[in-house]
Structure formats: C-alpha cells, structure tokens
C-alpha cells in the first residue's frame with residue numbers, strides 16, 4: 001500500500017544508523033520532531049464534491065485526499081501538517097481512450113478543470129488543484145497500463161500511458177527488451193508522466209532522455225484526438241511530438257505512447273572511483289564524455305555529498321575505505337564518482353578498462369564494483385530516506401539545473417552556497433551539497449540536495465524553503481542554467497520561466513495551449 005503522506009510503499013523503510021543521526025545533529029542542531037497530522041483530520045477537511053455523478057468518477061474523501069498533492073516539500077508540509085487548502089472534486093479512473101474522451105466531454109459539460117495524473121511523483125506542484133470556482137477532476141491513468149503492441153522489427157513498443165516503471169520493464173523483459181528509462185522515482189512514475197515532464201532516467205547517457213525514447217502516440221485533447229505516427233526522423237516542419245514533451249497536462253491527456261526499445265544488455269555493472277578533489281573528478285568526468293567513452297551513467301559527488309551519503313549509507317566498508325584512502329595519502333576531502341557500463345560483453349570490458357585507466361591518470365582511485373553495487377541496490381530506495389529523516393525532524397529538498405561545462409565549475413559551488421546564505425538570514429544551518437548527475441559533451445546537470453531542521457510552525461518552514469529555493473533559482477539564472485533539467489516547471493518553477501524563454505517564447509507556449517484547449521480547462525495554473 002502506498003503512503004498517503006510520504007514516499008512509497010508503507011512496507012519499505014530506510015533506517016538511518018545512530019552514527020548518521022549524530023552526524024546530522026552535530027551539523028544542524030537539536031531536532032524537534034513533531035507528530036504528523038492524522039489522516040482522519042485531513043479526510044474531515046475534504047468538502048462536498050461539486051461534480052455531477054459519473055460511472056468512472058470516485059468522489060470519496062479517500063480518493064480525493066490521496067490524489068491532491070505530489071512529492072514536493074510544500075506538498076509534504078501540507079499533508080503532514082494537516083493544512084491542505086484544495087482537493088480535487090473527484091478522481092476518474094478510465095481504462096480506455098474512449099473512457100478518457102468521455103471524461104473530457106463530461107468535464108466540459110460540468111465546466112470542470114482536468115488534471116491528468118500519472119504516478120503523482122511530481123516535485124514541483126504539477127498535480128495540485130489550484131483554488132478556483134470551477135470543480136476540479138483529477139484524471140488518473142492508473143488503470144491504463146497495458147503493452148498494446150511490440151513491433152520487434154522496428155523495436156517500437158506501444159503502451160497505455162499510465163504504466164509505471166517496474167510494470168513497463170516487466171512487460172518488456174518478458175520479451176527480451178528494455179526501455180532503459182530509470183528515474184529515481186521509477187517505482188511509481190508513469191510513461192505519460194515522463195513524457196509530460198521531459199523526464200531523464202539515471203542511465204539516459206546510454207538510453208537517451210525521454211525526448212529520444214518517445215516516438216509517437218495518442219493524445220485526447222478538449223478539441224479532439226491527436227495522433228502522432230512514429231517515424232525514425234522527419235523534416236516535415238516543427239515536430240508536434242515535441243510540443244507534447246513537457247506539456248505538463250496543459251494540452252490534453254496522453255493515452256498511448258510508442259517508445260523506442262532495445263534488446264536487454266548482455267552485461268551491466270556500476271563502479272566506484274574516489275578522487276582527492278572536486279576539480280580532478282570534474283575534469284575526469286568531462287574527459288570521459290568528451291572522449292566519447294561508452295559509459296551508461298556517470299555521477300560525481302562533491303566532498304560534502306560524498307561524506308554525508310557514505311555516513312548515511314551505514315555500510316561497514318565505509319570506515320575501511322576511509323582508512324585505506326588515508327593510508328595512500330588522501331586527506332579529509334574525497335569525491336565519489338559512480339559510473340555504469342551497459343552493453344555487449346566485449347564493449348563492457350573495454351569501457352570499464354578505459355574509464356578506470358583515464359581516472360587513474362587524473363589522480364582517481366578505481367575501487368571496483370562494491371561501491372557501485374551499493375549504489376545500484378539503493379538507487380530506488382534512497383527516496384525512502386526522506387520519510388525516515390522527516391520523522392526524526394529533518395526535511396530534505398532537491399533542485400537541479402543543467403549548464404555548459406564552462407559554467408559548471410563555479411555554479412556547482414555557488415548553488416549550494418546560495419542555499420546556505422538564504423538560511424543564514426534565518427540563523428539556521430543547512431547541509432547543502434551537489435553532484436553532477438547527467439553529463440553531456442557540452443555540459444552537465446547539477447543536482448543539489450539540502451537537509452535542514454523542520455520547524456514546528458509550517459509557515460516558518462515554508463518561508464525558509466521559499467527563500468532557499470528563490471536564492472538558488474536566481475543563482476542558476478545568473479549562471480545561465482535552465483530552471484529545470486528534469487523535474488519540469490509546475491507551479492514552483494513558473495516564476496522563473498519567462499527569464500529563460502523570453503516574452504515571445506512564453507507567448508508561443510500560451511498560444512499552443514490555447515489551440516489545443518481554447519477554454520483553458522487542462523491543468524490551469526501550471527507551466528505558463
């Protein structure tokens with residue numbers, strides 16, 4: 001069963017060792033965990049539905065509560081502090097494209113707004129109902145999960161868009177294929193959600209971001225059905241498929257998607273390398289991509305992130321590795337790089353050797369598969385840490401950007417610094433650190449995490465969060481980064497979008513929304 005006010009399955013826990021809690025308390029100060037609001041309190045706050053009856057629409061308080069918020073820090077604060085100000089008036093569960101069509105007509109007749117809902121893993125306010133006089137229908141795709149077709153000649157699979165990561169991969173694996181799209185939210189996020197948010201998987205360096213995996217599909221819009229035939233490439237004017245990527249539910253409901261799949265790899269493994277400094281690690285990462293070595297993923301953690309994540313992992317080998325690194329001359333500073341190799345057996349061994357040699361040349365210590373294996377095993381479990389730490393009195397938030405290599409160096413320290421400076425105004429410490437999470441020949445994405453104490457007053461908590469977010473976002477803008485590399489815009493990044501797209505760009509985006517949805521019924525208040 002899914003947690004109603006946190007991440008993931010209620011049966012899964014991510015325990016934090018006492019030594020890690022001590023480490024965090026030393027840096028953040030004494031913690032003051034308060035109990036969360038009871039589910040009954042929130043259920044009692046759900047007002048009467050304004051929607052007429054429909055066979056596919058559930059207006060129960062339970063369904064409306066569990067679809068009202070995503071996974072952003074403000075979402076957690078709303079749910080856990082019991083102060084949700086807006087609920088959808090009903091949640092629809094279509095099974096077919098015809099059901100979706102029928103529901104859009106029903107919403108049009110009822111003057112309702114429609115929020116397409118995939119897995120609800122948004123971290124930027126995408127799926128939250130905006131307070132309005134119109135009733136709000138959340139349209140969940142959780143019953144639209146089937147593999148409809150697998151064209152093995154073209155290596156194209158057609159899925160209903162509500163399929164979640166593990167289910168999609170299970171259906172493909174049974175036939176010997178994989179999509180290879182593994183966002184950290186893999187367990188719950190959906191194919192339709194990935195497309196609508198321009199998502200990026202952890203191995204996108206090898207498999208490609210969702211933009212290159214999404215080949216075509218079907219969208220039900222307020223003005224009718226849009227079909228996009230999958231073609232390998234096209235010069236037939238601007239690509240309508242591109243308009244759907246990142247559309248955040250504003251244009252319609254993606255009901256089916258054709259995706260480019262591959263044969264399951266013969267070999268795959270993840271490896272660790274320690275660097276004595278950030279600069280050496282960063283230059284090694286840049287050399288790996290610019291020399292076009294065939295890695296499937298690369299991430300490089302800053303010294304503070306390396307220290308914190310190793311302590312939080314609670315693994316027995318961490319102390320051993322620390323002593324080993326000191327023996328060979330490492331000081332307190334070290335940066336952990338994880339790289340993955342995926343592909344044929346022959347290319348696998350060659351790439352692993354090449355990358356290890358390049359890292360050694362640049363001062364890195366290749367430590368083999370133990371660290372990489374630990375990362376692999378916990379890659380979808382780490383989000384559960386948010387539950388554990390919240391219950392101990394610590395909130396976590398993340399933000400991300402991408403910029404050219406020329407800016408990566410300064411921005412990767414300036415963004416965490418902006419967060420620390422914002423909290424200093426509240427006289428509060430914060431642990432803020434970054435890693436390079438996705439790499440490209442011309443640049444990289446910087447993924448920043450901050451850990452800070454919860455306050456008993458949710459308004460104060462949100463004020464602190466807002467100041468950190470704002471200061472970090474202005475810093476991203478100052479370095480010319482994008483306001484989001486993978487999480488999307490939603491409500492939280494909307495104020496920063498005009499600076500990135502320019503007035504003409506924003507006008508064009510608005511015009512696209514209006515042409516698919518003239519009455520503005522699709523997910524209003526998000527994106528633009």
Ligand SMILES: Cc1cc2nc3c(=O)[nH]c(=O)nc-3n(C[C@H](O)[C@H](O)[C@H](O)COP(=O)(O)OP(=O)(O)OC[C@H]3O[C@@H](n4cnc5c(N)ncnc54)[C@H](O)[C@@H]3O)c2cc1C
Pocket residue numbers: 007070071115116117118119120121122123126127141161162182183184185188189190191192193194195196197198199200201202247248249250252253254255383486487488523526
């Ligand atoms: C712990 C955690 C880790 C994460 N890691 C990553 C990561 O590694 N990479 C990454 O890219 N993102 C990540 N995210 C963000 C999030 O998972 C992605 O944005 C994801 O693509 C959202 O998918 P979803 O199915 O949950 O969509 P939802 O959250 O349900 O919806 C997101 C937006 O898409 C729209 N939408 C959803 N389905 C459809 C549809 N069928 N048709 C039209 N519009 C639709 C919604 O209206 C909404 O605007 C993470 C989030 C969390 C909480």
